[in-house]
Amino acid sequence: MMSNLKIKKISKRLLLFSALAIGLAILWFTNSLVEDLRREERIKVKIWAAATEQTTDIDNLDEDISFVFEVINLNKTIPVILTNGKGKILYHKNFPEKKALHSDYLADQLLSMQNAQDPITFEYADGKSNMIYYKDSILLTRLQYFPFMILFAVGLFILLGYLTFSASRKSEQNKVWAGMAKETAHQLGTPLTSLMGWLVLLKDKEGMEELAFEMNKDLLRLQTISERFSKIGSQPELYQTDLNKTLERSFFYMKDRSSSKIEFVLRPDSPSLLIDLNPQLFGWVIENILRNSIDAIQGEGSIYLYIKEQGNRVLVDIKDTGRGLRSAHMKTVFEPGYTTKKRGWGLGLSLVKRIIEDYHKGQVFVLQSELGKGTTFRISLVKS
Numbered sequence: 001m002m003s004n005l006k007i008k009k010i011s012k013r014l015l016l017f018s019a020l021a022i023g024l025a026i027l028w029f030t031n032s033l034v035e036d037l038r039r040e041e042r043i044k045v046k047i048w049a050a051a052t053e054q055t056t057d058i059d060n061l062d063e064d065i066s067f068v069f070e071v072i073n074l075n076k077t078i079p080v081i082l083t084n085g086k087g088k089i090l091y092h093k094n095f096p097e098k099k100a101l102h103s104d105y106l107a108d109q110l111l112s113m114q115n116a117q118d119p120i121t122f123e124y125a126d127g128k129s130n131m132i133y134y135k136d137s138i139l140l141t142r143l144q145y146f147p148f149m150i151l152f153a154v155g156l157f158i159l160l161g162y163l164t165f166s167a168s169r170k171s172e173q174n175k176v177w178a179g180m181a182k183e184t185a186h187q188l189g190t191p192l193t194s195l196m197g198w199l200v201l202l203k204d205k206e207g208m209e210e211l212a213f214e215m216n217k218d219l220l221r222l223q224t225i226s227e228r229f230s231k232i233g234s235q236p237e238l239y240q241t242d243l244n245k246t247l248e249r250s251f252f253y254m255k256d257r258s259s260s261k262i263e264f265v266l267r268p269d270s271p272s273l274l275i276d277l278n279p280q281l282f283g284w285v286i287e288n289i290l291r292n293s294i295d296a297i298q299g300e301g302s303i304y305l306y307i308k309e310q311g312n313r314v315l316v317d318i319k320d321t322g323r324g325l326r327s328a329h330m331k332t333v334f335e336p337g338y339t340t341k342k343r344g345w346g347l348g349l350s351l352v353k354r355i356i357e358d359y360h361k362g363q364v365f366v367l368q369s370e371l372g373k374g375t376t377f378r379i380s381l382v383k384s
Helices: 004-055 066-074 103-116 138-203 209-232 243-256 279-296 348-359
Strands: 080-084 089-093 120-123 129-134 239-242 262-268 274-277 301-310 313-320 363-370 374-382
Touching: 004 120, 004 129, 004 138, 080 103, 089 103, 103 129, 138 209, 209 279, 239 243, 243 262, 243 274, 243 279, 243 301, 243 313, 274 279, 279 301, 279 313, 279 348, 279 374, 348 363
Parallel strands: 262 301
Antiparallel strands: 080 089, 080 129, 120 129, 239 274, 301 313, 313 374, 363 374
């Protein structure tokens, strides 16, 4: 069975392909229509040229040529310029009245027409010749740009629809996250209170001190988890905290619960670094990334955690020597549901992204990854 991520990718590609196919079909159809109209306009100009030639034929002066003048006057859309053999403008039609008063404007239009297409030439018996230059009508020019305007409008509509849908979906996801987190915190709170009471009774019994101490550590851990979930369900408070100490707690907590074959190395640039953050949630972020690094290492390996300052930002790099990621997965790894494990919901790294970007206004991404060599995650936060 295909995962939801694969189905989403295929659906997006199908939609994109369909949109491109529709766009190309519109462009092809409109282009064909424009070419047909262009051929028709050339025929009209030829008829207009023939009619103009008739009016200048001295042999026809005694004939009724009112129909010829009617043909000439029927051209109300195609811009034309009539010149003699030396290129002097004799007549023009269908140009803006005010602009046509300026000879420079007509000269520019003539040059544009000469570069665009061949003129229609007619010769007289005395050897002289006139040429008619023309260009596409305003209607045809507008028709050429019409499909692009449609595609732009449709694209804009799709973009606005996508942004609206994404915002609505994100808002709905936030509500689900908040509701699930609050409910989890509530469900954990009741047994925790009860266990705390039993622990007090256990401490009073002789010989149970060591057991009570270990149970107390686990209860405190459960209490921390409950607090994390309760903060996810609301806007957490950020306050100035020593980043190094927060990282050390999570780093050594995961180290103590990992295989002795995995080497853990912590390398801070300075002994202390104050920054605005929520220690409980940020610790959760580090533990989630470290857990992924541990799972990625098969057998022996190393995990490095670097803390560095760069301008007005603090960078936390978590590097492992695990199996690495494919380049196609370097962005999707933070999407809900992404997982390479047989068990799990694939929510760990999506939760990391939410905590860092939504609550701490920072960035988290895969800095680099290579199959068989390992992966480096980077967290970037603004200094206090």
